[in-house]
Amino acid sequence: MSKTDFQTKLKPVSLEEANEAQKPLLEKPKKQMGMVPNMYANMVNSPGLMETYAVGYDHFRKNSGLSPVEQEVVFLTISIYNGCDYCASVHSYIADNMSKLPKELTNALRNQEEIEDPKMSALSTFTKIMLEKRGYPTKADVAEFTAAGYEEKHILEIILAIAVKTISNYSNHIFHTELDEVFSERKWPD
Numbered sequence: 001m002s003k004t005d006f007q008t009k010l011k012p013v014s015l016e017e018a019n020e021a022q023k024p025l026l027e028k029p030k031k032q033m034g035m036v037p038n039m040y041a042n043m044v045n046s047p048g049l050m051e052t053y054a055v056g057y058d059h060f061r062k063n064s065g066l067s068p069v070e071q072e073v074v075f076l077t078i079s080i081y082n083g084c085d086y087c088a089s090v091h092s093y094i095a096d097n098m099s100k101l102p103k104e105l106t107n108a109l110r111n112q113e114e115i116e117d118p119k120m121s122a123l124s125t126f127t128k129i130m131l132e133k134r135g136y137p138t139k140a141d142v143a144e145f146t147a148a149g150y151e152e153k154h155i156l157e158i159i160l161a162i163a164v165k166t167i168s169n170y171s172n173h174i175f176h177t178e179l180d181e182v183f184s185e186r187k188w189p190d
Helices: 021-034 038-043 047-063 070-082 085-097 102-108 118-132 139-148 152-175 181-188
Strands: none
Touching: 021 047, 021 070, 038 047, 038 085, 038 152, 047 152, 070 102, 070 118, 070 152, 085 152, 085 181, 102 118, 102 181, 118 139, 118 152, 139 152
């Protein structure tokens, strides 16, 4: 995927410089992770964008009905499809260290190789179908997805994940977001 030559002139917002609308949006990740990731410092230039991302991300994580492993399959599939170096790197790190994906699965997703696990393969494939077909899956696409053990409700959750990752992926594209050191061990592409 070609990268943009445009880079926004907007600067990252530090917790110390944040205004009333931005401050609570930065305090939450600082409290949860002990840091404000570069992506958040950039996205908070638009508090509405940052809040929409954070609320959608939280709903997907807590209410999607997908396991942490399945959630990472969806997020990595979208981030790699969109060519987002930052999110692909961060979700690789999360996959390895928090969601406990087998490294072979994370690497297959990162390298766009065949996924051995049939259910994870079906999930990644259907996520790509939703991206490629702009939300117009065929009956056959849905039949294959549900035959792998998923429900039609999961289609809506994939749409939510696409919305969330579109916000973060596209923001990272225009900011050329620098990868935080903590995630550097899983920098993508290798």
